[in-house]
Structure formats: structure tokens, C-alpha cells
Amino acid sequence: MKKTIDIISLGCSKNLVDSELLMGLMEANGYQVTHDSDDPQGDIVVVNTCGFINDAKEESINTILEFAQAKTEGRIEKLFVMGCLSERYLADLEKEIPEVDGWYGKFNYKHLLKDLNESENSEYSENSEIHRHITTPRHYTYIKISEGCDRHCAYCAIPLITGKHQSRPVAEILDEVRYLVGQGVKEFNVIAQELTYYGVDIDGKQHIAELIEKMADIEGVEWIRLHYAYPTHFPWELLRVMRDKQNVCNYLDIALQHISDNMLSRMKRYVTKQETYELVERLRQEVPGIHLRTTLMVGFPGETEEDFEELLAFTKWARFERMGAFAYSEEEGTYSAEHYEDDVPEDVKQRRLDKLMRVQQNISAEIEAEKIGTTQRVIIDRLEGDYYVGRTEYCSPEVDPEVLISFKEKELTIGEFYNVRITDAEEFDLYATTITY
Numbered sequence: 001m002k003k004t005i006d007i008i009s010l011g012c013s014k015n016l017v018d019s020e021l022l023m024g025l026m027e028a029n030g031y032q033v034t035h036d037s038d039d040p041q042g043d044i045v046v047v048n049t050c051g052f053i054n055d056a057k058e059e060s061i062n063t064i065l066e067f068a069q070a071k072t073e074g075r076i077e078k079l080f081v082m083g084c085l086s087e088r089y090l091a092d093l094e095k096e097i098p099e100v101d102g103w104y105g106k107f108n109y110k111h112l113l114k115d116l117n118e119s120e121n122s123e124y125s126e127n128s129e130i131h132r133h134i135t136t137p138r139h140y141t142y143i144k145i146s147e148g149c150d151r152h153c154a155y156c157a158i159p160l161i162t163g164k165h166q167s168r169p170v171a172e173i174l175d176e177v178r179y180l181v182g183q184g185v186k187e188f189n190v191i192a193q194e195l196t197y198y199g200v201d202i203d204g205k206q207h208i209a210e211l212i213e214k215m216a217d218i219e220g221v222e223w224i225r226l227h228y229a230y231p232t233h234f235p236w237e238l239l240r241v242m243r244d245k246q247n248v249c250n251y252l253d254i255a256l257q258h259i260s261d262n263m264l265s266r267m268k269r270y271v272t273k274q275e276t277y278e279l280v281e282r283l284r285q286e287v288p289g290i291h292l293r294t295t296l297m298v299g300f301p302g303e304t305e306e307d308f309e310e311l312l313a314f315t316k317w318a319r320f321e322r323m324g325a326f327a328y329s330e331e332e333g334t335y336s337a338e339h340y341e342d343d344v345p346e347d348v349k350q351r352r353l354d355k356l357m358r359v360q361q362n363i364s365a366e367i368e369a370e371k372i373g374t375t376q377r378v379i380i381d382r383l384e385g386d387y388y389v390g391r392t393e394y395c396s397p398e399v400d401p402e403v404l405i406s407f408k409e410k411e412l413t414i415g416e417f418y419n420v421r422i423t424d425a426e427e428f429d430l431y432a433t434t435i436t437y
Contacts, residue, residue, distance in 0.1 A: 006042035011050025023133035049085035068099035139415035140187035181220035209237035291394035293322035299349030301340035
């Protein structure tokens with residue numbers, strides 16, 4: 001009888017896709033698999049790690065140690081580790097945590113199944129038709145269109161972990177979308193470390209607009225949302241697709257990081273302050289009503305108070321509908337770690353981060369309040385407490401504001417779309433009632 005396996009996914013949605021692919025492969029080989037269980041009970045545990053920043057690395061190591069202890073105590077039989085952390089630090093981890101039965105990186109996780117089946121003297125099949133085991137609510141999922149990154153920003157360790165940009169074939173992506181539509185998926189969140197680079201590694205041209213247009217033409221695809229664009233050499237044809245295709249959400253996640261020319265140059269972003277202002281202006285002009293999500297960084301080496309004040313002014317001007325921010329954390333092996341001194345004190349980083357987020361919280365509250373009285377199309381994700389919880393096209397799962405509808409009003413169906421009228425707003429949530437026609 002095959003063993004039961006618990007998969008623990010840490011880090012980003014790209015990691016989650018890898019876990020789902022592994023789960024599909026395991027189930028095709030006769031294993032019973034659970035994902036992110038609150039109380040793992042499997043014979044075998046697989047930890048899919050993140051190695052992006054210090055906090056993520058610490059969480060991954062602590063999780064591995066927790067299950068190493070469980071193995072020592074006889075509560076699990078085997079422990080395997082995969083993902084970004086082991087891709088980057090394999091030799092050190094093997095030496096420091098000998099309780100782990102097998103280490104796999106970012107790209108060779110299929111070997112885990114082969115090795116496991118050989119140890120159990122059972123048959124192993126790697127069927128090309130195996131599909132992902134979706135762990136999100138059945139109506140939405142993530143589609144990863146590429147791996148790696150060619151940008152080499154000064155602070156970022158991703159290229160060190162995942163290597164050069166590799167685009168998936170268009171036909172393969174479209175086949176996956178069709179399969180997932182057949183499984184009931186309606187909403188597709190397109191993800192990549194840098195999606196606007198899609199296709200450049202194949203023939204030197206950006207093909208992201210062409211890919212999204214073909215995805216949008218697949219019957220049953222209700223929403224497509226775009227994550228992790230890059231500001232330099234932005235493919236403007238993508239905005240035409242966004243305007244022409246009703247099922248391509250007016251939403252773009254584009255990390256800008258900073259605005260001062262001093263910081264953009266030191267960060268190796270290859271874009272200027274003026275170009276960034278013009279980019280945001282054009283995005284809003286070409287797609288009226290677009291909601292922009294960005295990520296900003298404070299405390300990068302050499303950041304002065306003047307640099308930070310420029311960033312504050314830019315944030316107030318841009319009025320991003322969604323924004324995250326973080327303080328610089330030095331990552332070994334990156335350009336900034338090797339060439340710059342981490343010279344902004346931690347208390348200054350935190351002060352700047354807090355001030356920036358206070359500005360953004362006020363902007364977010366104002367933007368959400370402007371939606372009161374409007375009609376919005378929402379998809380219902382879940383029933384939680386006294387409310388059905390849904391999202392508009394402007395909201396990505398787990399990171400953006402949600403729409404709350406009283407369950408006492410009428411019975412709604414999880415995974416279905418409804419037109420609602422927004423009745424109230426908080427900083428990060430909206431309240432609504434359904435509209436009956």
C-alpha cells in the first residue's frame with residue numbers, strides 16, 4: 001500500500017504551482033496527498049521552500065527543523081525538501097540537517113517520485129498528461145508562464161536561484177488553460193518573475209500580448225489577471241489586449257521599487273524617474289480605470305532623506321490602488337551585497353517604511369471609499385463568519401481588498417459571479433449588497 005504524503009508550500013504563488021504539479025504526479029503514482037494541512041498526518045512530508053529574503057529563509061529552515069524533529073520522534077517516516085532554499089544552499093543544508101532523506105532543488109522535483117518509488121520497490125510513471133492538483137478554491141488558479149529572470153537587479157537573488165529566463169511554449173500554456181477550464185477554473189492569475197519578458201528568450205521579441213490574447217479567446221476563461229511586469233521596455237500592445245478583451249482584468253502588478261534617479265541607478269533598474277512618471281501616466285491614459293499594484297523599497301544602500309522624500313512625493317502623485325513596501329535586506333551573492341555597504345540604519349529603514357505605508361493607507365482608504373454607490377462584478381471565494389467574501393476584477397486573491405456581503409441577505413454560490421452595489425468601505429475592504437434583476 002502506498003504511503004500518504006503531506007506537501008508544505010512556503011513562499012510565493014510560483015512555488016505553489018510547483019507543489020500542485022508534484023501533487024498531480026504523486027496522485028498519478030498512487031499516493032494519497034494533502035497540502036498545507038494544519039495537522040500533517042502523512043507518512044512522508046515534503047517541504048517546498050522559499051529562499052528569497054532572510055525572513056523567508058528563516059521560515060523555511062524552521063519548518064524543515066520542525067519536521068526533522070517529528071522524524072526523530074517517529075511521527076513521520078521520511079522527510080524531503082525541495083524548492084528555492086535547497087536550490088541555493090544544497091551543500092550546506094545537507095551537512096547541517098542530516099535527518100532529511102532527500103534534497104531537491106527548484107527544477108528536479110520529479111526525481112523525488114522516482115527515488116521514492118525505487119525505495120519502495122514500486123512502479124513509477126511520469127505521464128506527460130498528468131495535470132496539477134489545484135489547491136486553491138476550484139474557481140481560480142495561477143498560471144506560471146516562465147521561470148527565471150534576466151534582469152539582474154542589484155538587490156535580487158532570484159536570478160542566482162532560478163537562472164536565466166525560460167519561457168514556456170505557448171501551446172503548452174494554452175493546453176493547460178483549457179484543461180483547467182474543464183476542471184471548473186474561471187479565473188487565471190498569470191505569474192512570472194518578469195512576465196513582460198515572455199518570449200524574448202525564444203526569438204528576441206516580447207510575446208506576452210499575443211499569449212494573453214490567445215488565453216482570452218479560450219471559452220470559459222472569465223478573468224485573466226497579470227502579475228509581475230517590469231517597467232523597462234514595457235510592451236504597450238498588452239494594453240490594447242486589456243482594452244479589447246473584456247475578460248482581461250484592468251489590473252497590472254508592476255514593481256517599481258523606487259523613483260529617485262540615484263536609487264534607480266544604484267538598484268540597476270535601467271529606468272529613470274522621468275520615464276517612470278511617464279509610464280504610470282500612460283498606463284492610466286490607455287486603460288481608464290486600471291488598478292495598479294506596485295512594490296516599493298526603502299533603505300537601499302545609499303538612500304538619503306532626499307531620495308526618500310522623492311519616493312513619498314511619487315506615491316502621493318501616483319495614488320496606487322494597491323501597494324506593498326519593504327525595507328532592504330542584504331542578500332548574499334547579489335550585486336548590492338558585494339559592492340555596497342548596507343549603510344541605512346535599521347531604525348531609519350523602519351521609520352521610512354512606516355511613514356510610506358501610512359501615506360498609502362490613506363490613499364487606499366480614499367480610493368476604496370470612491371467605490372461606494374458603484375456597481376461591481378464580483379466572484380465569491382468563500383463563506384466566512386457572517387459574510388460571503390468575494391473580489392472584483394481589481395483584486396488578486398489573498399493580497400488585495402475583498403468584498404463582504406451578508407450571508408443573511410440571500411444564498412450565494414461559491415465560485416459564481418454576481419453584480420453587487422458597494423454600500424460601505426473600510427481601508428482594505430468593501431461592503432456590498434447583491435443586485436437583483
